[in-house]
Amino acid sequence: MTTDTPRLPGGSGSTGATADPAAPGQSAAPARSVTVRVPAKVNVQLAVGGSRPDGFHDLANVFLAVSLYDHVTAAPDDVLRITVEGPDAAQVPLDRGNLAARAAIALAARHGIEPRVHLHIAKDIPVAGGMAGGSADCAGALLACDALWGTGASRGELLEICAELGSDVPFSLVGGAALGRGRGDRLEPLGTGGVFHWVFAVADGGLSTPAVYRECDRLRSASGAGHTVADVPDPQPAPALLAALAAGDAVALAGALANDLQPAAVSLRPALAATLRAGTAAGALAALVSGSGPTCAFLAADAQAAGAIARALTASGTCRTARVASGPAPGATVVPR
Ligand SMILES: C[C@](O)(CO)[C@H](O)COP(=O)(O)OP(=O)(O)OC[C@H]1O[C@@H](n2ccc(N)nc2=O)[C@H](O)[C@@H]1O
Ligand SMILES: Nc1ncnc2c1ncn2[C@@H]1O[C@H](COP(=O)(O)OP(=O)(O)OP(=O)(O)O)[C@@H](O)[C@H]1O
DSSP states (O other): OEEOOOOOTTSTTBOOOOOOSOOTTOTTOOSOOEEEEEEEEEEEEEEEEEEOTTSOEEEEEEEEEEEEEEEEEEEEOSSOEEEEESTTGGGSOOSTTSHHHHHHHHHHHHTTOOOOEEEEEEOOSOTTSSSOHHHHHHHHHHHHHHHHHTOOOOHHHHHHHHHHHOTTHHHHHHBSEEEEETTTTEEEEOOOOSOEEEEEEEOSSOOOHHHHHHHHHHHHHHTTSOOBTTTSOOOOOOHHHHHHHHHTOHHHHHHHOEETTHHHHHHHOTTHHHHHHHHHHTTOSEEEEOTTSSSEEEEESSHHHHHHHHHHHHHHTSSSEEEEEEEOOBOSEEOOO
């Protein structure tokens, strides 16, 4: 499905950029487009600290990019507008709330130009699924607009804009595997010694990331442990997990997977417990909720095992669909024309 919007400045679905002729950096641009491919992520470890006064949580967030991709195409237009295609297109905002639009606006503002661009998102990453789909589109749009407009932003500038727009966005730009500190936006690249095979069980309907963090705080307080920075130990990456990634050892990684948000996601969506059991019964080395959920991630021994687990999950009726993917996958990349 393609969801399109009127091309009226300020109208529904338009971000309202006007059609001034020849703004600096945009004059007489030939009609061309730039497409960027951006991966989804799974958090192989998500250690969550106490809630900070600003409402965020410090993390030890071990990201792995996986081979489910959105494609963001930027093309010259009179106004900023967004179109989306894909099975979940109806759930994606088409106004300034779209993270891809926000990326275009942020880059244009820094360079003193008008964000006159048509961003088309071919969406394959589940929406509100805990796989950073909106963040992927944000990083993709940033890279595509930078190439289209010739703004020539440095990697550092792009990463700075990404961090302003969302905690997961810098990782969507860089991909591979990385440890995210702070909100998850301060990245240290991690080495991986091989390819890991995954199955992702996509749920019907999403979960709100802030609601899942709030539920994590509520569960911690209800257990009597408290939930503020003073109550919760500093989150740290597990040495065994980093070693398993570096060695490319799927069995060792399976033993070290951990997500502090999983109890909160399952509390808000109890049906996820059955999904996790179904994938484990089908032979997954390990199962966990991906980030804030509700997508469930299953680590498989190899590509063949992943195919069998996906078929069993689909047949189990405990998810909407099951997708096979592998990681690490590259970050946001301009697709050659
Ligand atoms: C769950 C994860 O996907 C794991 O990678 C991320 O932590 C969420 O990253 P994101 O969707 O990019 O989140 P943001 O857009 O930065 O923040 C959305 C909301 O999530 C909560 N949030 C997010 C990141 C963080 N370290 N602590 C938080 O408490 C806050 O309520 C925040 O207002
Ligand atoms: N380009 C976009 N694609 C999808 N959702 C978007 C986009 N821009 C804004 N959103 C909004 O962001 C919300 C979260 O969507 P997203 O797919 O990023 O969730 P998520 O994968 O759970 O995020 P994360 O894993 O980073 O916490 C959606 O419900 C939607 O309202």
